Each structure stands twice: as C-alpha cells, then as structure tokens.
Amino acid sequence: MSLSSGSFTVAGEKDNANAADESYQCECIECGYEMESEEHCRDIKCPECGGQMRRAERPGPGQKDLMEENSMSVKLNSKGRSNANSLVDSGKVDKTTSWSWSADDENKILGDPADWAAYTKWFMGTESDADPETKGHYKYPFGKNGKVYRSALIAIRQRAAQQDETDIYDSVGAMINKIDGNKAMSWFEIRAQEDGELSEIWIYDEIGYWGVTAKDFVKELNTIKSKKIDMHINSPGGDVRRDSRLQCN
Secondary structure (H helix, E strand, O other): OEEEOOOEEEOOOOOHHHHHHHOEEEEEOOOOOEEEEOOOHHHOEOOOOOOEEEEOOOOOOOOOOHHHHHHHHEEEOHHHHHHHHHHHHOOOEEOOOOOOOOHHHHHHHHOOOOOHHHHHHHEEEEEOOOOOOOHHHEEEEOEEOOEEEHHHHHHHHHHHHHOOOHHHHHHHHHHHHHHOOOOOOOOEEEEEOOOOOEEEEEEEEEEOHHHOOHHHHHHHHOOOOOOEEEEEEEEEEEOOOOOOOEEEO
C-alpha cells in the first residue's frame, strides 16, 4: 500500500469529546477500590492496598462478573510454562509459520492411550473448573511437533490481555522477548531510503504491545519528510480501547 506524505494525528488527540475512549474504569480485586486510569487496568496496582486492578465491568442483578469469573478459572499452567521455556532455551522455536491448532494436533500430542501428563506440557493455561483428564481443562496451546510457535505466543498474549489473565500475559511476553533476543521491542518500524524520496513503514505483531502506543507511532511518523510512503502490514490487530484510532489527514 502506498500513500502520499502528510501529517498524521491520533483521533481524539485534539478532541476532548473522545477522551473517554482513552480511559478505563478500574477496581481492585483485593479491596474493591475504584479509580479511573489512562493506563489499562492490568498495568497498574491499587494505590490503597497494592493489589491487582481489573476492569470494573458491572454485572446485572444476581449475575456474576464474567471477566472476574474467567480470570479466576483460567490459571497459568506452570508445567506448560516450564516446557515452553525449555524449548525456547534449546532453540526449538518456529519463528515464521502461522499458528494453527486442530483436533488432529490435539490427538497426536495426547496419544493412544491418553497421556495427560505429556498433554499438559503443551498448554499455557488450565481451566480449574474442568476435569484434568478432559481436553476442556487445557487452554492456550503454544506448540506442536516439538517446537514452540512464536505466532501461537502472540495469539495467546492477545487473548490473555482481553481476559485480564495477567500471569499468562506476562509469562508469554517474556518468552517472546527471549525469542526476539531481548531487544527493545516495537510493533512497527520506519525505514527511510538514503535519497529521501521513499520511506517504508512496517507494522507487525499486535498494535499496543511492548508499551509502545499509537501516539508513539504517530510521533515518529510525523518526522517523515519523504514524498512517498510504502506501508506493509502484517498484524493481528490490537486492543482498540488501549490505543487510540489512527487518522490520516
């Protein structure tokens, strides 16, 4: 995709009417303290007790909070995390293949007769309400054929962020960072050719990862002086509420 050079802004940056789209109503899981924050609730701690904050989603009368229910039932699987870290340390990582997971993949890992001890090592989460000797107990598969898939970790981290499953989100993020060489991470890259006529923009991974926001992207984008821009996008999307919409003028 090619576009002409121009100025870029973040939608809502100059319009206070959209400020609500950039804030979160949070409450503490431990003490119930409520506050509004410009940062995502999972990224802050309670100022009263230091506990974990979550989005304050209000259930109806007699209903459970679905977000809280999901957060409480899906837990980080230490055996899966240990196996994934071991594979990453051994270099057994597929960095490029798109992730897919089928019933055949499940059955191949489980074996016949079923080996649940081996099966659990390929999942980053477990569902505490399900029988450990059922497939429904295991969540977030991250690899197959003896390898961790980077694309699977990206997908897991995106889903864990949506569900406020902080332990899984943080563990998978650390693995991705290790796979990528512990370098400073970003979901975009801007390359300007030496003649200054063309700049290339690459957007990959999930928008909003690594603490790099849409505003960071726009700030660097506005330094481009090239007459022509080629944009390359290979991204699963991002958390729309966490990062403001991008708007080209």
